[in-house]
Amino acid sequence: MTSVQDAEAPAGEVVLEAQGLTKHFPVRRGLRDLFNRRDRAAVHAVDDVHLILRRGRVTALVGESGSGKSTVARLLAQLYPRTDGDIKLHGTSTRVRGGRNFRRYAARVQMIFQDPFASLNPVHTIRYHLTRALKIHGNAGTNAAELEQALHDVLNRVSMTPPERYLDKFPHELSGGQRQRVAIARALGANPEALLADEPVSMLDVSIRLGVLNLLRDLKERLNLAILYITHDIASARYFADDTMVMYAGRMVEGGDSETVTQSPAHPYTKLLIDSAPDPDRLLGELEPDTRDRGNGEPPSLINPPAGCRFHPRCPMAGPRCETELPVPLVIGDKPGHWAACWLYDEQGVGR
Numbered sequence: 001m002t003s004v005q006d007a008e009a010p011a012g013e014v015v016l017e018a019q020g021l022t023k024h025f026p027v028r029r030g031l032r033d034l035f036n037r038r039d040r041a042a043v044h045a046v047d048d049v050h051l052i053l054r055r056g057r058v059t060a061l062v063g064e065s066g067s068g069k070s071t072v073a074r075l076l077a078q079l080y081p082r083t084d085g086d087i088k089l090h091g092t093s094t095r096v097r098g099g100r101n102f103r104r105y106a107a108r109v110q111m112i113f114q115d116p117f118a119s120l121n122p123v124h125t126i127r128y129h130l131t132r133a134l135k136i137h138g139n140a141g142t143n144a145a146e147l148e149q150a151l152h153d154v155l156n157r158v159s160m161t162p163p164e165r166y167l168d169k170f171p172h173e174l175s176g177g178q179r180q181r182v183a184i185a186r187a188l189g190a191n192p193e194a195l196l197a198d199e200p201v202s203m204l205d206v207s208i209r210l211g212v213l214n215l216l217r218d219l220k221e222r223l224n225l226a227i228l229y230i231t232h233d234i235a236s237a238r239y240f241a242d243d244t245m246v247m248y249a250g251r252m253v254e255g256g257d258s259e260t261v262t263q264s265p266a267h268p269y270t271k272l273l274i275d276s277a278p279d280p281d282r283l284l285g286e287l288e289p290d291t292r293d294r295g296n297g298e299p300p301s302l303i304n305p306p307a308g309c310r311f312h313p314r315c316p317m318a319g320p321r322c323e324t325e326l327p328v329p330l331v332i333g334d335k336p337g338h339w340a341a342c343w344l345y346d347e348q349g350v351g352r
């Protein structure tokens with residue numbers, strides 16, 4: 001068995017690293033009764049996730065609805081307390097939480113949400129939103145002229161030019177794409193090193209998705225940002241991300257460079273995701289809301305997740321070993337960094 005630790009790492013300084021990240025949401029009483037559980041049942045939303053974000057690279061996190069992607073992003077943004085594991089910023093643990101530590105962390109790691117309308121307050125202008133972000137993070141300068149310059153700079157960075165055309169508008173006066181650009185500008189107001197983008201284009205018209213993804217890619221290059229790109233659309237991961245991680249039922253199942261993961265997938269679940277995309281050659285075409293219901297069966301309950309490999313009830317390749325033993329990440333082929341958590345790639349196989 002070859003450990004994934006032996007695999008060659010891609011270039012780029014590590015900004016953020018999750019180690020064994022775990023989040024279990026306690027189940028409320030009504031649901032406990034429904035599942036006939038008298039113990040302290042929990043939704044196993046994220047289990048033992050390892051993830052690295054590097055400077056100047058986009059990492060896609062791909063999976064069906066409910067696989068735990070947003071929970072990973074919220075954990076990385078420290079919006080949720082974690083059940084277990086650690087998050088390191090430049091190698092420094094974030095286990096010790098505290099007001100000042102958190103503010104420093106929040107400036108370095110910014111989140112962009114799926115719905116730009118919901119994330120902007122409708123009663124305030126763009127100027128208000130951006131000024132607030134700049135001031136909170138100490139980037140507003142020392143006088144009115146410096147603040148105005150900083151406002152212009154963040155809007156220029158997201159190609160909203162000339163800035164004065166947009167600064168005094170309200171969110172409802174902008175298009176969906178422009179609102180998402182403002183949300184990105186607001187995140188940039190913190191001068192971050194990492195952006196966590198949770199389905200940043202899925203609520204936008206198909207015609208403007210590419211523009212927003214190209215903007216993020218441009219920012220990655222110009223500002224040397226580490227970007228986490230969460231999506232249920234594996235085709236867009238191929239187009240946009242340098243690396244792709246695939247998540248199933250709260251666990252990471254495959255990872256590697258995007259070209260390899262999308263063109264030579266190893267894990268049966270990744271293959272299913274690719275096969276169930278409406279048109280494998282289209283990049284950002286007619287996206288479905290998610291890929292649920294189109295594969296072989298349904299994702300499992302995360303209150304009682306299957307033992308062994310969580311994918312085994314749906315997996316066409318499953319053997320007896322898969323029902324009892326949790327697969328470990330294994331190096332695949334000779335592509336640096338490509339791994340899959342699947343017993344098919346272990347010398348002992350799936351145990352037929």
Ligand code: ATP
Pocket residue numbers: 025043044045063064065066067068069070071072232302
């Ligand atoms: P989507 O693409 O639909 O957003 P996702 O892959 O981002 O899905 P999550 O939103 O992270 O998945 O949810 C993972 C699991 O955790 C789901 O079963 C969800 O119901 C559960 N979950 C998420 N947030 C909470 C919460 N606050 N309390 C209880 N359960 C939650």
Ligand code: SF4
Pocket residue numbers: 267268269309310311312315316317318319322327341342343344350
């Ligand atoms: Fe399928 Fe077994 Fe591999 Fe899981 S470990 S994906 S069940 S073959």
